[in-house]
Amino acid sequence: MQSYLETTVAALAAAAVALFLVEVIHRLTRRFGRRSLLMTELTDHAHRPFQVAATVLAVQFAARFTTGYAVGQSWRRLLLHLLVLCVIASTAWLVAALLIVVEDTALARFRVDVPNNRHARRVRTQVVMLRRLTIAVIVILTVGVMLMTFPSVRGIGAGVLTSAGVVGVVAALAAQSLLGNVFAGLQLAFSDAVRLDDVVVVEGEWGRIEELTLSYVVVQIWDDRRLILPTSYFTSKPFQNWTRTEAAVLGTAEFDVDWAVPVQTMREELRRLVEGTELWDGRVCVLQVTDATGGMVKLRALVSAADAGSLWDLRCLVREHLVAWIRDNRPTAMPRVRTELGDANSNLAWQWVQPRRPQTRRLSDTEAPDDARVFGGSDDGDARSEAFVGPEESRP
Numbered sequence: 001m002q003s004y005l006e007t008t009v010a011a012l013a014a015a016a017v018a019l020f021l022v023e024v025i026h027r028l029t030r031r032f033g034r035r036s037l038l039m040t041e042l043t044d045h046a047h048r049p050f051q052v053a054a055t056v057l058a059v060q061f062a063a064r065f066t067t068g069y070a071v072g073q074s075w076r077r078l079l080l081h082l083l084v085l086c087v088i089a090s091t092a093w094l095v096a097a098l099l100i101v102v103e104d105t106a107l108a109r110f111r112v113d114v115p116n117n118r119h120a121r122r123v124r125t126q127v128v129m130l131r132r133l134t135i136a137v138i139v140i141l142t143v144g145v146m147l148m149t150f151p152s153v154r155g156i157g158a159g160v161l162t163s164a165g166v167v168g169v170v171a172a173l174a175a176q177s178l179l180g181n182v183f184a185g186l187q188l189a190f191s192d193a194v195r196l197d198d199v200v201v202v203e204g205e206w207g208r209i210e211e212l213t214l215s216y217v218v219v220q221i222w223d224d225r226r227l228i229l230p231t232s233y234f235t236s237k238p239f240q241n242w243t244r245t246e247a248a249v250l251g252t253a254e255f256d257v258d259w260a261v262p263v264q265t266m267r268e269e270l271r272r273l274v275e276g277t278e279l280w281d282g283r284v285c286v287l288q289v290t291d292a293t294g295g296m297v298k299l300r301a302l303v304s305a306a307d308a309g310s311l312w313d314l315r316c317l318v319r320e321h322l323v324a325w326i327r328d329n330r331p332t333a334m335p336r337v338r339t340e341l342g343d344a345n346s347n348l349a350w351q352w353v354q355p356r357r358p359q360t361r362r363l364s365d366t367e368a369p370d371d372a373r374v375f376g377g378s379d380d381g382d383a384r385s386e387a388f389v390g391p392e393e394s395r396p
Contacts, residue, residue: 007066014062018054022047041101049097053090060087085146092142099134103127121195125212128196129189132214184231185214194234194241199308201240202229206308222312242308250284251311253301253318257326261297261333263289266322270301273321279314281306283380296335304380 030043060083067076107127188194189212198209202219205227211218217234219227233239242249267287274280284304291298301318305311326333 003067003069007063010062010066011059014058015055018058019051022051022054026050038101038105041105042098045101045104046094046097049090049094053087053094056083056086056090059083081149084149088142088146088149092138096135096138099138100131103131103134121197125195126189128212129185129214133186136214180232182214182231184235185212188212188217188231188234193244194239198244199242201242202233203227248281248283248304248306249308249311250302250304251315253303253315253322254290255299255301255319255322255326256296256335257299257333258336259292259295259297260330261299261326262330263287263299266299266325266330266333269325270303270318270322273318274303274314277314277317279305279310279317281310284378286381295337 026043026047029039032039060080063083064080067079107124194200194209194212194217196209196212200207200209200219205219205221205225207219207221207227209217210220210226213231215231217229217231219229221227270287271285274285281304284302286302288300288302289297290300301322303311303314303318305314
């Protein structure tokens with residue numbers, strides 16, 4: 001009875017000493033590491049796992065050295081085995097906490113709440129994927145080490161190694177889809193094809209990457225729905241990434257109008273509209289006639305915005321304003337079907353009516369205003385024109 005009491009007291013004393021030393025280290029680290037982000041993260045996130053690991057380890061040593069009187073007894077082996085398992089688990093917890101602290105410290109250097117955050121979102125995506133992979137590896141290794149402490153598991157190790165080839169083939173076939181998604185997730189993280197907060201169009205839905213894991217990707221659609229796709233989708237099927245290089249994008253608004261539409265006047269009205277709204281980023285404002293068949297003229301207004309959300313609102317504003325402008329100021333330009341009536345000799349009215357002289361200066365056939373050109377007319381248009389010019393042929 002005296003021996004059991006001594007073991008209990010020794011274990012409690014060892015736990016108390018361990019907790020005291022951990023608390024001293026915690027306070028010293030907090031005091032002298034106020035200016036260090038790494039030390040601050042350590043004191044906040046690694047304190048509890050450090051307490052548990054140190055306490056369990058101290059109790060394990062105390063129990064091992066104070067139970068010599070019970071060598072060979074089953075309860076001692078069971079107690080020491082249980083303490084060894086606790087030491088392995090608590091150590092794995094501490095290692096995972098330390099790695100997470102290092103990753104959080106690295107992430108703190110890259111802010112994603114700034115306009116030009118493409119590099120920061122790339123690093124954040126990679127670190128988040130590495131964190132998930134690190135935790136998974138630590139859990140697997142911990143479970144493996146804990147199982148190896150059982151003599152029965154070590155005894156069947158030779159048999160397991162002998163049949164490892166067959167089991168590996170079977171496991172690979174059974175987990176082909178899962179492993180494919182895991183490797184696809186790693187490929188996405190380091191290929192820079194898609195990142196967290198990227199604006200994408202997938203399956204006809206427009207949204208942003210909300211979560212990216214080793215097995216699936218969550219896309220937050222513009223109406224707050226969530227589209228969940230396997231990571232292998234983004235490596236096997238085409239999708240649109242609107243923010244891969246920058247957030248600024250171009251968008252169009254198209255109109256079918258009558259041939260009587262005053263294109264230049266409508267172009268000036270579009271310019272006046274975008275210059276009066278903060279949704280426009282000042283880069284592109286173009287109105288062009290893209291088609292003139294079937295009795296209609298198709299006009300396309302091309303505008304630019306700093307991000308996809310602003311572009312959506314700007315395109316809706318352009319449609320609403322120009323529709324109202326045509327209805328109120330140029331009703332003859334509204335879409336219509338013509339029926340022309342002639343006299344008994346099939347003479348039409350326009351055949352003997354003298355056309356009116358134009359009141360405004362007409363541009364020459366080779367002259368086009370700046371806001372009528374997508375590839376040229378401005379610094380942004382010239383850059384776009386150069387980007388879409390293929391390699392020059394070698395001249396003899």
